[in-house]
Every structure is written in C-alpha cells, then in structure tokens.
Amino acid sequence: MNGTLEGITILDLTWILSGPYCTMILADQGARVIKIERPGVGDGARGTGPFVSYEVKGESRQESAYFTSLNRNKESVTLNLVHPEGRRIFLEMVKQADVVVENFTPGTMEKFGLDFSILRDINPRLVYCSISGFGQTGPLAHRPALDVIVQAMGGVMSITGEPGRPPVRVGASVGDIVAGLFAATGISSALYEREKSGVGQMLDISMLDCQIAMLENAFTRYFAMNEVPEPLGTRHPAATPFQAFETSDGWLVVAIFGGNITQWPLFCSLIGHTEWIDDPRFQTSWDRTLQIEFLEPRINAAMKTRTTSDWEKDLLELGIPCGKVNRIDEIASHPQVKSRKILSLEPHSRLGSWTYINSPLRFSRSEIRNPETPPELGEHTQKNLFEFLSISPEKYRDLGDSEIV
Numbered sequence: 001m002n003g004t005l006e007g008i009t010i011l012d013l014t015w016i017l018s019g020p021y022c023t024m025i026l027a028d029q030g031a032r033v034i035k036i037e038r039p040g041v042g043d044g045a046r047g048t049g050p051f052v053s054y055e056v057k058g059e060s061r062q063e064s065a066y067f068t069s070l071n072r073n074k075e076s077v078t079l080n081l082v083h084p085e086g087r088r089i090f091l092e093m094v095k096q097a098d099v100v101v102e103n104f105t106p107g108t109m110e111k112f113g114l115d116f117s118i119l120r121d122i123n124p125r126l127v128y129c130s131i132s133g134f135g136q137t138g139p140l141a142h143r144p145a146l147d148v149i150v151q152a153m154g155g156v157m158s159i160t161g162e163p164g165r166p167p168v169r170v171g172a173s174v175g176d177i178v179a180g181l182f183a184a185t186g187i188s189s190a191l192y193e194r195e196k197s198g199v200g201q202m203l204d205i206s207m208l209d210c211q212i213a214m215l216e217n218a219f220t221r222y223f224a225m226n227e228v229p230e231p232l233g234t235r236h237p238a239a240t241p242f243q244a245f246e247t248s249d250g251w252l253v254v255a256i257f258g259g260n261i262t263q264w265p266l267f268c269s270l271i272g273h274t275e276w277i278d279d280p281r282f283q284t285s286w287d288r289t290l291q292i293e294f295l296e297p298r299i300n301a302a303m304k305t306r307t308t309s310d311w312e313k314d315l316l317e318l319g320i321p322c323g324k325v326n327r328i329d330e331i332a333s334h335p336q337v338k339s340r341k342i343l344s345l346e347p348h349s350r351l352g353s354w355t356y357i358n359s360p361l362r363f364s365r366s367e368i369r370n371p372e373t374p375p376e377l378g379e380h381t382q383k384n385l386f387e388f389l390s391i392s393p394e395k396y397r398d399l400g401d402s403e404i405v
Helices: 018-028 084-094 108-112 116-122 147-154 174-197 207-214 216-225 263-270 285-290 292-303 308-317 328-332 335-340 381-389 393-401
Strands: 009-012 032-037 051-056 059-064 074-078 099-102 127-132 202-206 242-246 251-255 322-324 343-348 352-357
Touching: 009 018, 009 084, 018 032, 018 074, 018 099, 018 127, 018 174, 074 381, 084 116, 084 381, 099 174, 116 127, 127 174, 147 174, 147 207, 174 202, 174 207, 202 207, 207 216, 242 292, 251 308, 263 308, 285 292, 308 322, 381 393
Parallel strands: 009 032, 009 099, 032 074, 099 127, 127 202
Antiparallel strands: 051 059, 242 251, 251 322, 343 352
16 A cells, blocks of 8 residues: 555554554554564453454354454564563564554563663664653653543543533543554654654653643633633633534534624524624623623523524524534434545454444545454464564464463
C-alpha cells in the first residue's frame, strides 16, 4: 500500500487501550506493527468483554470485541521478556525497528533491562514512546493509573454533568484515547525529525498531562477570571444559546457562537421572542451567557413545542448551526456516516465479518489500510523470529518448550 508510514516498523509492547489505540492509528497509515505479548496470556484486552462466539472444527471459542476494536492491522509475537533469551531476542528485533511503544508503569522496562538508555545504545535511530498515567518524572510518576483515574485527577470529571449533581465520567475513555492520539502525533513528529538529525529520541507521554492539555478552555477561564469552572450540562461557558434543548420528541443542540450578529435575531424570531432582538441585555453571546438563568427556561419552553426534525429543518434554512442528539444506533445508520465509510463491514478470518470503526484520516494521495483481522495470540511469532533472527524451526520448538515464546 501507499501509506504515509509504509516502511516503518513498530515493536508494540502496549496493552489495554491507550497504547494499542496509538499503534492502531499508526498501523492504519501503513506502519508495520508487531505486537509483543506475554506467552499464554497476551494483552489483557483479550480477556475483556463483551465476547463474540465462533466455532472452529465444532469447538466453541470466544473473541473479545474490546480487543478486536483496537488491534486491527497488527501482527502478534509472544515473547517472555523476563527470560534472558526472550530479552536477547527482543534486543535483536530492536536493532531493525524504527519505533518501540510501551505503556507500562514507569520502572517496568528498566526492570526488564529494556529501558530507553539500553535500547538507544543498540539502535541510535530508535524512537521510543512511553505512555503512562503521570509521566516519567514527578512525585506521582510510579503510581498506576487507568482512564477513570486520570479523568478524575485531571479535572474533566469536575466539569462534566449537570450543575449540582455528582461528578460524571465522560462517556468515552478520553483519558486513554487522548493520550494515544498525542502519542501517535509525537511519534510521527519524532520520525520526521529523525530524517534531519539521523538519531531517534524518547517521547514521554503522561495521561494526566494530556487531560490538562485537552481542558485548555477550562484552565484559561480559571486563570483569566479566578473562578473554578463547574459542570454546566451541555451548555457552553461563554456562548448562549449553545447547548442541547429538549424538543417534543427528543433533543436538539443549537450553537450560536461568538460575534455572529445575524443568527441571534433570526433565532429569536423563529422561537417567537422578537422582543429579545433589541434588548440590550442580550446583544452579545457573552451578554446572553450572563443572563442564562432568564433565557434558558424560556428557550426550553419554546423548543418543546415542536419536533426535533421540524426545528432542525427551519434552523438550518436560517443558517443557524444545530444537530440532533443521536443515539449510537442512529448515528451508526446515518447517511453521512455511510457516505464517509467510517464504519464498514469487513471480512474477519474467525468471525466471518466484523464492523470496524475505520481511521478518520483522509489523504488526497496516500492510502489508509483496509482493516485486517486482529491477530491471534502469537500468530506471527515464528514468521517474525525467522525474519529478524533467522531462527530455525528446531530452535523455535526449543523456545516454545522453554516457554520463551
């Protein structure tokens, strides 16, 4: 394929979500991703539900939907990194790799004898990316973290939900996924820089850092106004109307932002409140936000008088941004989604077929890889050990007998 990362080889030591999401992004762009997994166990995501059942020669087996959603377009090699021979094999593979990615708690790779200082010596061009809860430095560096923990500690849960209600976890795993996105961006940048300098480098990704970076507006408001942001439901902290409103049959988001001076009068006319058009209290988006306690219940009352589709049709004709609050089943079957092919039913070697969430990247020349079945545990071990180390079938059997692969 003509992918942007074709020719790049990545040794992927990651597990569960943040790291696998990162390497999946890179695999979709053509990188060869070799997933290094613990023999007999593998990525913990393999044991995470929900599961889809299938049969092999009359025997019932199960496939993790969670694992499948994060590990397409990858190869799987099982290798015991605690064993000296397993470590030696990995180091030989590193000599020929471009990138190593891991998301262990800091200190784990050092215990293996495989930290960046070691790998850099045997491959100076190596780009090494570590994803962890709190990064490689600081008082919390060695503390483990999962998505919900960094959502909580990073502040996003404190501003999510309805006013006066308990903290709410964001519905998607933004702690993991945002870290994976930043990691993929950083790896691509480091590979580009390597073309100029000729040497690789280490990338230290903290999930907590990434949550703070994602919350730029909340921190900006805090430092500008010395007020601690609180949950606002669906509404925007500085723009009104900019939130979800209940209609007679569902919910619709209306978003009038910033200095647009034409949309507010049109909206007022449409909802039957022309007296607000020239009211000095409501002339700017910020003015209206300061009057949210007056405006919100009255707009809510107006919006409940008609259906979502009727409001959407009329608002769009006036050029006012709006959108229905879709359930997952509704957006999955939406014509726009089908047109963009972001979801596609593809062959799966074990399940027959599978609906993949494809890469959202669209290049004018370069290709995005079609989804290939996520690997079975150790499916590509022998092939890779022969390719990287010329290990014979006899030697491979010995490695298996010794539980090194």
